[in-house]
Amino acid sequence: MTISTEQFDVCDLAAPGVRELTPYQPGKPIEELEREYGLSDVIKLASNENPLGPSPDALTAIRDNLAELSRYPDGNGFILKQALCNHFDLDAAQITLGNGSNDVLELIARAFVTPDNEVVFSQHAFAVYPLVTRAIGARAVVTPARAGGHDLEAILGAITDRTRLVFIANPNNPTGTWLTRAALQAFLEQVPPHVLVVLDEAYYEYAADPATGIADYPDGLQWLATFPNLIVTRTFSKAYGLAGLRIGYAVSHPEVADYLNRVRQPFNVNHLALAAVSAALTDTAHLQRGIALNVRGLQQYYQAFDQRGLDYFPSAGNFVTVRVGPAAEINEQLLRRGIIVRPVANYDLPEHLRISIGSEKENRRCIDALDEILQAGE
Numbered sequence: 495m496t497i498s499t500e501q502f503d504v505c506d507l508a509a510p511g512v513r514e515l516t517p518y519q520p521g522k523p524i525e526e527l528e529r530e531y532g533l534s535d536v537i538k539l540a541s542n543e544n545p546l547g548p549s550p551d552a553l554t555a556i557r558d559n560l561a562e563l564s565r566y567p568d569g570n571g572f573i574l575k576q577a578l579c580n581h582f583d584l585d586a587a588q589i590t591l592g593n594g595s596n597d598v599l600e601l602i603a604r605a606f607v608t609p610d611n612e613v614v615f616s617q618h619a620f621a622v623y624p625l626v627t628r629a630i631g632a633r634a635v636v637t638p639a640r641a642g643g644h645d646l647e648a649i650l651g652a653i654t655d656r657t658r659l660v661f662i663a664n665p666n667n668p669t670g671t672w673l674t675r676a677a678l679q680a681f682l683e684q685v686p687p688h689v690l691v692v693l694d695e696a697y698y699e700y701a702a703d704p705a706t707g708i709a710d711y712p713d714g715l716q717w718l719a720t721f722p723n724l725i726v727t728r729t730f731s732k733a734y735g736l737a738g739l740r741i742g743y744a745v746s747h748p749e750v751a752d753y754l755n756r757v758r759q760p761f762n763v764n765h766l767a768l769a770a771v772s773a774a775l776t777d778t779a780h781l782q783r784g785i786a787l788n789v790r791g792l793q794q795y796y797q798a799f800d801q802r803g804l805d806y807f808p809s810a811g812n813f814v815t816v817r818v819g820p821a822a823e824i825n826e827q828l829l830r831r832g833i834i835v836r837p838v839a840n841y842d843l844p845e846h847l848r849i850s851i852g853s854e855k856e857n858r859r860c861i862d863a864l865d866e867i868l869q870a871g872e
């Protein structure tokens with residue numbers, strides 16, 4: 495069926511901020527590449543997913559809860575909030591649950607930003623920040639990056655009376671760069687009280703683990719008592735290997751959380767997610783295995799890039815962004831070999847590819863393919 499739009503101009507009807515949006519480009523699904531290129535045995539290193547998958551305890555909890563699917567989930571997420579409170583020594587009133595932490599990022603913008611406001615974030619920052627800002631019709635103020643990371647001085651300098659929100663990812667995606675405790679503390683002390691700071695810690699578990707070797711990486715939760723304008727967001731999509739379940743959360747001052755919960759859809763987090771994540775939190779052995787695998791994988795890539803003389807950003811996450819030159823072309827060559835990575839031209843990095851850390855075997859296949867492609871191009 496073809497639907498005629500002659501009678502009305504949809505473009506005129508769309509909200510002004512939404513009109514200029516381009517949809518978020520997710521990593522290509524494995525099945526899509528297999529269909530399009532007639533391939534099998536495709537590997538995906540494009541969405542920072544965990545090659546180990548979730549804790550077996552989480553899978554057991556999911557199976558045990560299948561019979562409950564005819565019921566609405568607990569709209570307040572009581573069991574999960576309790577589990578988080580026990581794990582991090584929080585008060586349940588500080589927590590806002592989201593259908594992935596992207597959901598929470600949107601709730602923050604909806605609850606606090608009007609079309610008259612400005613939202614500040616850095617060049618090369620996560621694509622969801624401009625998306626949630628522009629959807630509201632607010633102005634996105636993008637500050638230049640410094641060495642691929644956030645320039646906190648530039649961000650402070652961009653704050654005006656109209657600024658309501660600053661988004662900072664630590665570590666940042668797609669560059670993997672991170673900010674130290676001292677730098678962030680000094681920044682938070684200078685941010686005026688009419689500005690909320692969102693500290694996006696999607697990769698917290700990787701960056702905070704001593705095995706990753708990140709010096710002076712801060713835990714944002716430590717500042718909540720000092721800075722009531724701080725919101726920390728985290729997710730179960732990355733280190734906990736539950737990206738498909740869609741569950742993340744914000745921790746903030748209880749009054750901030752109260753407003754976030756006013757705009758939240760009553761059942762935004764599903765029943766299986768609530769049950770699975772409560773179980774996943776206590777399986778620290780599984781989490782540790784994933785982190786150790788990631789550390790080894792990062793070393794595998796660093797070594798290969800060093801040997802080839804390729805520039806990359808040392809990463810505090812489960813991905814590495816490398817400068818390959820003609821990235822679009824090399825990406826196409828990788829796709830033909832059944833390897834999905836992430837071109838980051840939309841992040842102002844047209845010569846880079848972001849590669850998620852996979853299993854040792856997947857990493858090897860990706861490195862060998864890159865070698866082959868780069869050698870052929872020489």
Ligand SMILES: *Cc1c(COP(=O)(O)O)cnc(C)c1O
Pocket residue numbers: 542593594595596597620663666667694696728729730731732737740741742
């Ligand atoms: C992956 C990621 C998220 C998490 O997204 P979910 O919605 O929780 O899956 C948030 N912020 C950044 C910077 C990310 O890279």
